[in-house]
Amino acid sequence: MTTERLPTEQRQRQIAEAALRIVAEHGVHRLTAAALAAEVGIADGTIFRHFRNKEEIVHAAIDLFEKALESTFPPPTEDPLERLGSFMVGRLELVREHPEFLRLAFNDRLAEAAGEKGAHRIEGLVGRSVAFVRQCLEEAQNRGQVTREAPPMLLVWMVIGVIRGAATGGPLLATVEKDLPGASPTQVWKALERFLRNTTTEKKT
Amino acid sequence: MTTERLPTEQRQRQIAEAALRIVAEHGVHRLTAAALAAEVGIADGTIFRHFRNKEEIVHAAIDLFEKALESTFPPPTEDPLERLGSFMVGRLELVREHPEFLRLAFNDRLAEAAGEKGAHRIEGLVGRSVAFVRQCLEEAQNRGQVTREAPPMLLVWMVIGVIRGAATGGPLLATVEKDLPGASPTQVWKALERFLRNTTTEKKT
C-alpha cells in the first residue's frame, strides 16, 4: 500500500491528534504505535520517522491540549466575575467542540502515558487554571462581589466543580440528564454567577 | 518455597486488596499478575487458582471499594443538610484513612482495567453518590434551608467539587496549600454549610 506522502510537520500533527482521540475514546492502554498508525493511515514503523518514541508523541498531544486551554484564558478585564465568566464559558464551549479533551482534563491518563515529565506538565496546566479561578474569586471577594466569609479555596472548588459538572456529559450527569438539558455554557454561568453574588455580605446589610 | 495454604475466600480478599493498593500507588500499568502475586506473597500462577482472569480480580477490587463507599452513606435523618454533612465528613474521613481510594474515586483507571462492565459499575457508584447529594439538596431547597433559585444540579456540582477538592491533597491544592492547612473534614463541611445557608438569608429578612 502506498500512502500519500506528507511533510513531517503535518504527519506529526496528525499523529498527535490521533493520540488525543485514541486516549480520549479508548484510554491509554489502546494508545499503541499500531493503533496510531492505523488511525493516521500509515505503517507501524513510519510513526517513528516522525517521533523518536511514544513519549514524544504524548508530549505533542499535550502541546495540542495546552494550546487549546491557553486560548480560553480571557483578557484581563476590569471585573473579576466577568473574567471568570468568560473563562468558564470558554472552557465549556471548548469541551463542547472537542469532547476528546474532556477525559483528558479531569483524568490522569495522559499524565500516566507521558511519564514523570508529562505528568508534571499536566499538573501545571491544571494548576494554572485553578490559580486563575482563585485569582478572580479573591478579587471578587475584595471588591465585595462575593462574600468574604468563605475561604477562597472553598469557592474555587465549587467553581471548578461546576465547570467539571457542566462539562461532563458522562457519568456525573448520567442519572439526572434531564435537568439542564441543553443548558448552554452561558446559562450555566448565569446561574452560578447569581448564586455567587447572592451570598454577598454587602447585600445583607 | 511453599506458602501457607489458605482458603480461596481469604486469598481472594488478599488479592483484591493488593490490587487496590497497586493501582492506587503505581497505576494500572503495574497491575500485573506477577505484581499481585508478589504483593500477596504467592507464586504468579497461583493467582489464577483464585480468579479466572484479571478482570475478575478488578471486579473484586471494585467490590471492596463499593463496600467502603457504602459505609459512608449516613442513616436517613430528619434534616437533609445534616445528612449531607455526615455524608461529606464520612467521605473525607474515608479518604484520609484510605488514600488509595482517592485515585480510584476521581479517576477512571480502575474502570479502564476492568473493561466495559467495570467502567459501568464505577459509573454507577459515582451516580449513586451524586443522587444522594442531590436528594439532600432538593430536600433542603424544599425546606427553604437553601435558596430555591439555584438549579439543583448546580448545587450538586458545587458540593461534589468541594468534596473532591478537599479530598485531593494533590494538584488542586499544590499552589495554595497554606489556605486550609489541616482543615479537618468537619471544618470543611462547616464552611460549606454556612455558605449554603447564607444564600437564603436574603429571603428570610
Add this chain to the structure above:
Amino acid sequence: MTTERLPTEQRQRQIAEAALRIVAEHGVHRLTAAALAAEVGIADGTIFRHFRNKEEIVHAAIDLFEKALESTFPPPTEDPLERLGSFMVGRLELVREHPEFLRLAFNDRLAEAAGEKGAHRIEGLVGRSVAFVRQCLEEAQNRGQVTREAPPMLLVWMVIGVIRGAATGGPLLATVEKDLPGASPTQVWKALERFLRNTTTEKKT
C-alpha cells in the same frame, strides 16, 4: 508444542551454552532471543523467564568462558618455564575440546554484545592471562633460563602469538596447514621451549 520443563538453573546453563555456541559459530548479530530459544528448544518469551535481559545472558556466557579459562591456570610450581608449559598446553587442549571458545578469546565479539561491563570483564580475563605469561617469562629471565636481553613484553607477545596461532584452526593456518599437521599441544610447547632456552645468554658463554 509442550517442551520438557526444567528448573531455571538448568535452563540458564543451556541458554548460556547456546549463547556461546551461537556467537562462536555465527557471530553476535545472530545472538537473538529467537535464535537462543530455537537452539534450546523453547519459546521466545521463555528466554526471559530465565534471564532478565540479553545482557545477563551474555554475562552468563562469559561466566562459562571464565570458568574454563580459570581451570587452565596451573598450580604455582617451582620452574617458571614448566608452569608456562602447563598453561599453554592447557589452553590449547581447552580450545581443542571447546572450539567455541576460540573465536571468543581472540575476538571482541562477546565484549561488544555484553556492553561496557562485559567488555571490561573480557579485558580482565585477557589481562590475567597476559600477566601470567609475563610473570613466568620474567622469572625465567631472572633465573637465566631465557635471555635477559629481550624486553619481557616482546617475549610475552611471542608466546601469546604462538598460543593463538596453534589454537586457531582458521585463517592463520589456512594456507599452510600441512606444517604441523596434527601438532599436539605438547609438541608445540616443546618446540617453543627449545626455542626460548636456545637464546639463553648463559649458553653462549
Add this chain to the structure above:
Amino acid sequence: MTTERLPTEQRQRQIAEAALRIVAEHGVHRLTAAALAAEVGIADGTIFRHFRNKEEIVHAAIDLFEKALESTFPPPTEDPLERLGSFMVGRLELVREHPEFLRLAFNDRLAEAAGEKGAHRIEGLVGRSVAFVRQCLEEAQNRGQVTREAPPMLLVWMVIGVIRGAATGGPLLATVEKDLPGASPTQVWKALERFLRNTTTEKKT
C-alpha cells in the same frame, strides 16, 4: 537541504571511508545507512543511489583496507630479514596513522558485516600477510640467519604475535604499559631481530 551533487565515484569513496571510520570507532552495530549518510552529509536514501546495498558498502570499505595493507608489502630486497623488518615497521606505522585499521585487522567485525564473501576476503588478506612473513622466515632459515631447528610456523606465529602486540595499544598492554613506553616501530623490530638472530649464535661458534 540540498547537498552539493558529486559524481558517484567520489561519493562511493566518501561512503566507504565513513564506513571504515564508523566500524572502527563504534563497532558494526552502528554501521547503519542512517549513520553513514550522516557521516557523509547526505540524506539516508541517497546512500542507495551509490551502492546497491549495505554489503557492497562493506566491500568497498574492505577494498580501502586492502589497498592500505598492500602498500606495506616491501619490494623484494635481497635480505629476507631486512624485508621482514620493512614489512613490520610498515604495518606498525600504518596502524599508528590509521588507528581505525587496528580494530579491523585483528577482528572479524568487518567480515561479519560483509557476509560470507566479505569474511573470505578478509581471511585472504590475513593469509597473504602470513604467507609473506613465512616466506621471509623460511629464506632466513635457509640462509642460516635464523635457527633451522624451529618449525617455520612457530616463528611465523611469534612474529605475527609481536606485530599484533605492538600494534594493540589496548588490553594487551594495559597492565604493563611502562615497558616499551613509546617504543617506535623500529625499536620493536630491532628487539625482535636481535632475538631472532640470537638463536643462531650457538651454531656459529
Add this chain to the structure above:
DNA sequence: CATGAATGAGCTTTCATTCAT
C-alpha cells in the same frame, strides 16, 4: 492449593530498502 516453567500474542523500536518528488 501451590509452584513456576512454558507459551504466544502484543508492544516499542530499529533499520535496510524503495520510491515519489
Add this chain to the structure above:
DNA sequence: AATGAATGAAAGCTCATTCAT
C-alpha cells in the same frame, strides 16, 4: 543526484494464562 517519507520485517521484551508437577 538528492531528498526524505513510507514500508515491513525483525528484534528485545512483557504479560495473561495454562499446566505438569
